Amino acid sequence: SSFGFRDVDAREKVRMVRGVFDSVASNYDLMNDLMSGGVHRLWKDAAAAKLNPRPGETILDVAGGTGDMARRYSRMARRAQERRGGEDASVIVLDYNAEMILAGVQKGGEPEMIWTVGDAMALPIPDALVDAYSISFGIRNVADIAVALKEARRVLKPGGRFLCLEFSRPPAEAVRKAYDAWSFHAIPRIGEWVAKDRDSYQYLVESIRRFPDQATFKGMIEEAGFSRVAVTNLSGGVAAIHFGWAV
Numbered sequence: 001s002s003f004g005f006r007d008v009d010a011r012e013k014v015r016m017v018r019g020v021f022d023s024v025a026s027n028y029d030l031m032n033d034l035m036s037g038g039v040h041r042l043w044k045d046a047a048a049a050k051l052n053p054r055p056g057e058t059i060l061d062v063a064g065g066t067g068d069m070a071r072r073y074s075r076m077a078r079r080a081q082e083r084r085g086g087e088d089a090s091v092i093v094l095d096y097n098a099e100m101i102l103a104g105v106q107k108g109g110e111p112e113m114i115w116t117v118g119d120a121m122a123l124p125i126p127d128a129l130v131d132a133y134s135i136s137f138g139i140r141n142v143a144d145i146a147v148a149l150k151e152a153r154r155v156l157k158p159g160g161r162f163l164c165l166e167f168s169r170p171p172a173e174a175v176r177k178a179y180d181a182w183s184f185h186a187i188p189r190i191g192e193w194v195a196k197d198r199d200s201y202q203y204l205v206e207s208i209r210r211f212p213d214q215a216t217f218k219g220m221i222e223e224a225g226f227s228r229v230a231v232t233n234l235s236g237g238v239a240a241i242h243f244g245w246a247v
């Protein structure tokens, strides 16, 4: 019957669409590993430990992509819950690119995770809902960083924690030179070979260059209403964690 054919078509379509998302996700993960030599995993582990997710908390990971940070938060909160008891945590992964969210769902979630499509500059989240806000390798791409920081402050409870993991500026001349050589020459080439997309990776390198250094970004976070903002350099300042408290 025609219904039968329609069903086959629909199933075929789902398979094709899934194929696209699989390649988005696996390409994305492969590129991260190649560009950072796998080090981004250690940076993410360090950032998750700093955020210190606890049982019963609501944690929001903005620009969460395929859920790398949210998976870490979920597992850490659950491990703490197994030791000390308490409620389940909720970890909201928010990204404005639905393809990234779908690729993340395909990769697999944790029971604590909730996937959402939304914009860092206009979060679909009520005021003072979350205990902790995080953004990992995302704020650099946001059109107006000050607006995103204000949104972070709005959705956090007073006393809530803010964490940003982002590329930054190595303070030591020697590290900076080595890193510049790597990023200006190697990264666009790897992008061309692996993702067949030199321009996007050229853009990536330039966006890292344009992003404010540690001290300037710390000032912006304070300006948005956070206190006791601390900076932790990773790999000699190639990346940095900014951590602060909502007042």
Ligand code: SAM
Residues within 6 Å of the ligand: 062, 063, 064, 065, 066, 067, 068, 069, 094, 095, 096, 097, 100, 118, 119, 120, 121, 135, 136, 137, 138, 141, 142, 143
């Ligand atoms: N947080 C993930 C990680 O660390 O692997 C993904 C980082 S990925 C480099 C940057 C992500 O930011 C992309 O998934 C992109 O869609 C998202 N993004 C960029 N601008 C955004 C915005 N204004 N609101 C929400 N997500 C945004």
